[in-house]
Structure formats: structure tokens, C-alpha cells
Amino acid sequence: MTTTSVANEENIVWHQHLINKQFRAEQKKQKPAVLWFTGLSGAGKSTIAGALETRLANAGFHTYLLDGDNVRHGLCGDLGFSTQDRRENIRRIGELAKLMADAGLIVLSAFISPHQAERELVKDLLEEGEFIEIYVNTRLEVCEQRDPKGLYKKARAGEIQHFTGIDSEYQPPLNPALELLAGEYTPSELAEQCIALLKEREIIG
Template sequence: MSDITLDKDENVIWHQHYVTKLQRSELKQQKPVVLWFTGLSGAGKSTVAGALETELLRLGHHTYLLDGDNVRHGLCRDLGFSQQDRRENIRRVGELAKLMADAGLIVLSAFISPHREERALVKSLLPEGEFLEVFVDASLEVCESRDPKGLYKKARAGEIANFTGIDSEYEQPIDPDIHLQASEKSVATLVEDCLAVLKEKGIIG
């Protein structure tokens, strides 16, 4: 056992590499950004994010989609669904998204992320203009009627505790960068809405 205790702040130093984010972005002919899709389970976050990524790929852009379920198979497989674990899940994903943006990618992240504080934390990790909050807005009634994974049914039966929208609060974004009316519009139209904002902000040409 070593009696030497390393202080993280003093001994772990960020190494600045020669290749820069700007160079990576210029090579890809796009501006890096994290599109953070938030909304209730069943609102269509992953569906819209996936359709948008497909269209961005068709247009020649470099992307990566981070999905809530997928990261729990690896990066966050050690986490449960307590409030503390869910917060840590979002923190880890935020740090990963930051690294991907540094690589010059357009990152699409689809997570319920129910609390404004958690979403603000992720935003604080990124430079100004590199985090866009995308609110996939669908009512609880619509989401519950879809219930693609049968989670609402289990939550109503008491088989799942702390389920967002049922016995755990969802804090809607106050002023999202992109507000998608997912109860009223088709996926194709929602994708067009996203593309319009990305073009307006100069992220894609």
C-alpha cells in the first residue's frame, strides 16, 4: 500500500494536443454541437434523433447518436435508477458528448434527463453555442398511449418505482433552443424543424 495520496487537481493536467477542434471541424465542414433531446419516455426522442442523424449522414455530415438505453450497456452499466445514479448517468454522458464535440462531431443525445439542473450541468461543460436543448414535447397521455416498451404499464402497476411522469417529476425546458411538437407533427417534419435551426445557426451549410 502506498502512503502517497495524489491530489487530482494538482496532478491531473489536461494535455493540449497539436490537432485542434477547429482543424477537425474544418475537415468535416461543419461546426461541432451537442443536440440534447429531452422529453418523457415515449415522446419520440430516439426516433427523431435517429431520423435526424440519418438525414445529416445523407447530407455528408459527421455525427454520433448517444441513446439512453445504449450507454447503459457499457459506459453506465454499473448504474441503477436511483436519483443519484440517474444524475451520474447524465454527468458521464455529458462528459462523453463534450469529447465527441471536441472531435468535431455533431452529437445527438437522447435522454429523458428530467431535471433542469442536470441539463444545465451538461450545457456548462461546453463552449457557448455548442449545446442545443431540444425539447421533444408530447403530453403524458400521448406518451402513455404509445408506451413502446410497456414501461408506463409497469409503472402504473407498481413494478417500476420513480418513473418519470408517473411518480417522479419531469421539469420541462423553460426556453429550449428547439421546441418540437411531437404530438402534432410527423417525424419528417420534426427533422426539417431541426435542420432549419442547424442551418440558421451555421452549424451545417
């Protein structure tokens, strides 16, 4: 039985508990949100998200950082890198982020998520205003120079197929909440831009 058919079973009903999202958020003195960092491999998504989480945690806010590589060690360890598997990877992350937002957390998600449809899929899972798309805009040549995992070198050599930015397209966000020019500012400065956005949207005080 597929995941979809299970979800549509008439005998499976969402159980509403007494302690809800609003209670959990008020308890934490913040609004739940999912900050979705998207960009090419090596753009700096995880580095910026990590710098931001450190700032938020030190200020007493409740967060969780979801990183693309980390989730593939467990939750998505059974998935490959085909178009279908990559879409399923994002779907699972979206469902997980939704549960974390329900817990009242500020979720920082760092994923290439190259297609607009994938990011819209996650947005549609969340309540209005909870999905905050952040485009880490770093030029391809800069990402290739960094190449922290050696993936671009392998892709150029034909050892990796369908690599985003080389032989697979990346669709930049059409209207991101924030665009970070990661090649021009330090991670700390970019994290500060994110903090300003969160304050502007009253996610944090």
C-alpha cells in the first residue's frame, strides 16, 4: 500500500490534542516558522543556517536545523538521487518540518531543492506565513571554487549524473522572502539579515 493510499484511508483520522501549536509557540515566546534555505551545492546554505541557529539559540529561542546531508543518513536513507527520489526527499522533509512547526519551533531547512514545484509543495503543507523562502544566491563559479565535497569536480568528470547546476537545472525562487548574496557578505552578516527579517515578521521579539 502506498503512502498516499494510507493517508486516504477513511479509518485514519487526525487526532487533535489539547496542547496545540498556539500553546507551544506562546510557551516558547516565538512564532513557529520554516526558513527554507535554497541554492546551489556549495552556496553556503548550511553555513548560514548554522550561524543563524547559533544566534537564535543564544538569544533563548527554540530551533531545529534540518540539513540535506544529515537527513539522508536516516529519514531519507533509502532514497537515491533520481528526480522521483529527490522529490520524495523534499516531501518527507516538508512533512517533518510541518510537525516541528506544530511543536512551536523555528525550523531552519538547508536543501538545494532545485525546482519551484518542490518548494511550493512544502509551502502548501504549512499555514499562511509559516514558510519563509530564503534564496542563497551564489554564482556557480564561486560554488565550484569552493566545492567543499568535491562534487563539482566529479560532476565535471562525468562521475555524477544529474548534478544541479551542471547537467540538471536549478530554478531560482520567483519571489523569495529574502535573497542572500553569499559571495559578498560573511555568514555572520547574512545571519543578521535573517534576524532582521524574523523581527520584521514578528517571528521573534
